[in-house]
Amino acid sequence: MRHRVDGLFQQTAHSPSFFELSRRMGDHGGQLVDFCIPCNPYFPTPDMFDMLARNLEAVLKFYPSDADTIAGQLARVLGINPATIAMSNGSTELITWMDHLWVRESIAIPIPTFGRWTDQPMETGKRVDMFPLQEENGFALDIDAYLRFIHARGSRVAVLCNPNNPDGGYLPRREILRFMDELSHLDLVVIDESFIDFVEVERNPSVGAEAAIRPNVVVLKSLGKNFGLHGIRFGYLVANPGLAGKMRRTLPKWNLNSLAETVVFMLAEHGEAYRESLRLLARDRYTMGMELALLPELTVYASQANFLLVKLAPGLNGTELRDHLISRHRVFIRECGNKLGMSNQFLRLVVRPEQDVARLVEGIREYTHPQWHQQQQQEASIRSLPVRNIS
Ligand SMILES: Cc1ncc(COP(=O)(O)O)c(C=O)c1O
DSSP, X not given: OHHHHTTTTTSSSSOOOHHHHHHHTGGGGGGOEEOSSOOOTXXXXXXXXXXXHHTHHHHHHSOXXXXXXXXXXXXXXXXXXXXXXXXXXXXXXXXXXXXXXXXXXXXXXXXXXXXXXXXXXXXXXXXXXXXXXOGGGTTOOOHHHHHHHHHHHTOSEEEEESSOTTTOOOOXXXXXXXXXXXXXTSSEEEEEOTTGGGOOSSSSOOOHHHHTTSSSEEEEEEXXXXXXXXXXXXEEEEOOHHHHHHHHHHSOTTOSOHHHHHHHHHGGGGHHHHHHHHHHHHHHHHHHHHHHHTSTTEEEXXXXXXXXXXXXXXXXXXXXXXXXXXXXXXXXXXXXXXXXXXXXXXXXXXXXXXXXXXXXXXXXXXXXXXXXXXXXXXXXXXXXXXXXXXX
């Protein structure tokens, strides 16, 4: 099996898609457990999926409404002024357009982070000022040090992901407000809140409402991440009406698809199910963190997102572990060797329900202690043998 996935992982700064991997693995694809792509395993609910399935033919056959109609409904559900949002085909589309519209010469970003924040501006010839987060501080972002860095480099745009990907590090709202206050002279400040709904240490962590009344702040949100629906590709930004309007006029009129429209119009009735999914996810994050921390070969970093960053003990190799897990256990993980500011000793593991974590832990144990694991399996199979009456 291993040769069939070889080569798939080294092509870009991102992991191969679930579909690509499933195709490569032939019939086994259906059994893959995905610890790679950060999702919400509890939302949409099975009822919502049934409803989508029942409407699939109409959803696929007809044109969606234009983006303003869909964004207007999203604004109503979220209680936001529609003039302050722009909706896109995944928040990556907004990162691309923000770069084209508002990043003129330079952009500062802490690393490691989501690859498009460094790659997109580099691809269009901008200077990217990368601020390295320190492993010895658990990759926590020191706002004052980052501000000093931005001033020293003279960066004209600054980005901050809260929580950050891949470590899940979170900064309290008051710190983000202070950051925005200090940078009111920049061309743009972007607070990427793609994972903020998963935060539980603070009740209202978003600074979206503040962005809407400031001249140079954009808050970015990924609905794909929040709702566990990456395939749909939908996200939005919140900014003052001038900036949000400029973005809306730049994006194509029909940039959102009918699946996105259908889900947005379902949301009003499923708010409680969504909030419950977040509670379950926070519970799973805690138990998964405890399970992983029991493995002496792993260091687990504190996270407020729907994934956990872990570091392997010296001598262990994340690339080998990834290949081992996928070929022997059908478990797909994100090894971070191709992320700027990381090495292949780091893994990003998506928060998943208990039974999936058990499969992951078993795979890691088999890799780190093959003999011990073999012995455990032999003992378990002996215990499960039927007891025969030989008298
Ligand atoms: C911090 C961050 N922002 C934005 C995105 C893009 O999300 P999407 O385009 O799926 O909405 C990602 C994806 O991983 C991310 O990690």
